Amino acid sequence: DAGITQSPRHKVTETGTPVTLRCHQTENHRYMYWYRQDPGHGLRLIHYSYGVKDTDKGEVSDGYSVSRSKTEDFLLTLESATSSQTSVYFCAISTQGYNSPLHFGNGTRLTVT
Amino acid sequence: DQQVKQNSPSLSVQEGRISILNCDYTNSMFDYFLWYKKYPAEGPTFLISISSIKDKNEDGRFTVFLNKSAKHLSLHIVPSQPGDSAVYFCAASAAKGGSQGNLIFGKGTKLSVKP
Numbered sequence: 321d322a323g324i325t326q327s328p329r330h331k332v333t334e335t336g337t338p339v340t341l342r343c344h345q346t347e348n349h350r351y352m353y354w355y356r357q358d359p360g361h362g363l364r365l366i367h368y369s370y371g372v373k374d375t376d377k378g379e380v381s382d383g384y385s386v387s388r389s390k391t392e393d394f395l396l397t398l399e400s401a402t403s404s405q406t407s408v409y410f411c412a413i414s415t416q417g418y419n420s421p422l423h424f425g426n427g428t429r430l431t432v433t
Numbered sequence: 434d435q436q437v438k439q440n441s442p443s444l445s446v447q448e449g450r451i452s453i454l455n456c457d458y459t460n461s462m463f464d465y466f467l468w469y470k471k472y473p474a475e476g477p478t479f480l481i482s483i484s485s486i487k488d489k490n491e492d493g494r495f496t497v498f499l500n501k502s503a504k505h506l507s508l509h510i511v512p513s514q515p516g517d518s519a520v521y522f523c524a525a526s527a528a529k530g531g532s533q534g535n536l537i538f539g540k541g542t543k544l545s546v547k548p
Binding site: 410 | 476
């Protein structure tokens with residue numbers, strides 16, 4: 321158990337509404353990540369953070385923003401949800417940032433109608 | 434442009450036999466490789482990793498082989514058990530090259546181990 325909690329676990333929202341997903345860790349790891357998983361695409365990196373208020377874009381960052389005001393929390397926001405953002409979102413942590421495995425939470429299933 | 438490719442979407446194996454999952458990559462800067470297992474409704478779980486300075490790493494029933502010249506790695510599970518039935522993801526990262534060491538994942542291979 322990597323001490324990662326994602327909330328909510330499931331959410332259904334309407335197109336155009338803002339949505340925020342939360343990732344909370346209990347182990348004070350410096351590196352945190354948001355991935356999305358879609359059929360036929362594997363896991364793709366959305367945004368990542370290498371410290372409080374230090375974030376950067378990943379492969380599929382369009383339409384998403386993140387914030388990290390505390391070490392333990394990493395928030396992913398969809399400013400105006402679209403149907404293409406229907407996905408399963410995974411948060412992950414890393415002790416080192418490179419040459420070390422990521423440990424994932426159990427995911428948030430988001431449906432945009 | 435896929436940098437990490439798992440060309441077999443699925444694999445079926447008899448219990449007790451060997452499972453071999455394959456992965457190819459295109460980025461020669463990759464220097465760290467991992468395998469993850471994922472059950473439905475759960476997050477991916479780290480299985481085993483290998484650095485590019487090695488060609489083999491073993492952990493119990495799981496062995497990862499790396500062939501740098503062929504840009505190919507494989508995961509061997511011996512003996513396979515029904516509880517190994519899951520989706521397996523290959524992932525790779527490059528410490529240099531501007532990617533910040535972020536993991537790039539393949540699309541996954543669904544392994545079914547039949548009793």
